[in-house]
Amino acid sequence: MVPDLNPVVLLFASIFTSNILLANFLGMCSFISISKDMKSSNGLGLAVTVVLTLTAMLNWVLLQYVLIPLDLLYLRYIIFIIVIAATVQILEMVIDRVSPALYMSLGIFLPLITVNCAILGVALFMQIRNYSFLQTVIFAFGSGLGWWLAIVALAAIQKKLVKAPVPAGLKGPGITLITIGFMAMAFIGFSGMLSVQ
């Protein structure tokens, strides 16, 4: 059954209370490695949002019109991954042509989106939760924005952390993970206000 959800609630929930990164801890690798500077974080956030929305739409169509009618649901992982990889490849070529500057600043991270688990995660959530097409688009777009918000927030905190007296053993990924933990607690604080499943 398609769940009965207010689109606006779904959008805000996917950005804040069910933030794909801080509530589900998906897409951590690039989140930790790129959040060191603001410009790359913004670029990557934008790229993730675009890829997330596009692939969720494509995957929803394939799921509803190919996998479910043919009773091939067990193929969803492989199909979703193929779609994600192909979309990233096409996007990479288009960005290279249209905006070489953006292409340069994203560098290796654009192809790395292929293996960003947040993207596969969203595709799987929309299947588990039985979202309609519109809900899928809103949920994917919101999740992308949420991921973008989280990485930019972390980049900003990292900037302050440079000056902080962090114990030697916690420098680098250690303090980053602790920071993410605090951020997650803050975001979970919203969860009483909105809830979607």
Add this chain to the structure above:
Amino acid sequence: MNFLIAPIVVAVISGILAAAISIVDKIVNNYGEVNISINGGKKVLALNGGESLLSSLASQEIFIPSACGGRGSCGACKCQVTSDVGIHLPTEIPYLDKKEMAENIRLSCQVKVKADIDIMIPEDLFNVKKIKSKVLSIRDVTHDIKEVKFDLQGEEINFKAGRYVQLVVPPYNKIKGSTQRAYSMSSKPDDKGFVELLIRLVPGGIATTWAHTLLLVGMEVDLIGPFGDFERSETEATMVCVAGGSGMAPFKSILYDMFEKGEINREVWYFFGARTTKDVLYLEEMMELDSKWDKFHFIAALSEPEEESGWTGETGLITDVLDKYLKTKINKEKAREGYLCGSPGMIGACNNVLTANDITIDNIYYDNFA
């Protein structure tokens, strides 16, 4: 037949996506005809954009030296780009120093030709050709160095003694891609129809293993060249040459060239370092040249001569022998120049000895490839 549905679905979806990618590739990577203007318009090439600068130039018979064949792992294919092609890529930065970055020197294998582009390359590169040659003879000159002669099959190569060529190694056994390696020519510039290379077996080396095990007389091999700027200067200064192993190659070419062209009034000291008598090549030829040419002195030094060999020449490390001669035998009043060819370690050590004996670094010449 139900079991076929799943593979068919995966295949069809993959096929559609692959088709989409190639269509987008065709549209997006079609840059139309672009012009590459070389050295301020001295030569203008019109070709289809989308390829790397290195391969675009190669398709027009202009060969920028490249040891790795365009994978961005050797850093040899540097070339100055004077029009805007964007910032340096992360793949280029490790191979460039600050000065080169400021002059917008790029790795030509990493720069994609998308629009009209202006580049500067050494004039010599216009002379570089890809020559289909045939192996004429292969001879062991020591236990691990082969002298390989190539017949250029009617083509000619014009070079100054001391230059090198790139040997194109085809894919073999587990080596999938074609590779290129630089070898100094040991043949004389006057023998325009032939090229002779000295190839030492480096354990695990892609090109040397191929040359030592699979290269046969009569095989066709591509040579690209001539490259480099190693040559004798046009001065009267005493030449202090130092070589080890297959580093003999450029000196063999330079020395015979000088002798035959009658440049015998110039003082030349040639130090050749090896471990044992088994590692010395062209000993008789060099001794003969030494006896025929007053001002040429050949000094071979063995670091570990076998006891039974009856070696009467110098013993010890080549750097120690070089130091001894610079201090006692070679006229310090006259200008001196250093010429080095060998391993990077040997070049570094000899550089130290030469500079310690008041030969300035500007007067020391060597090629930068190992």
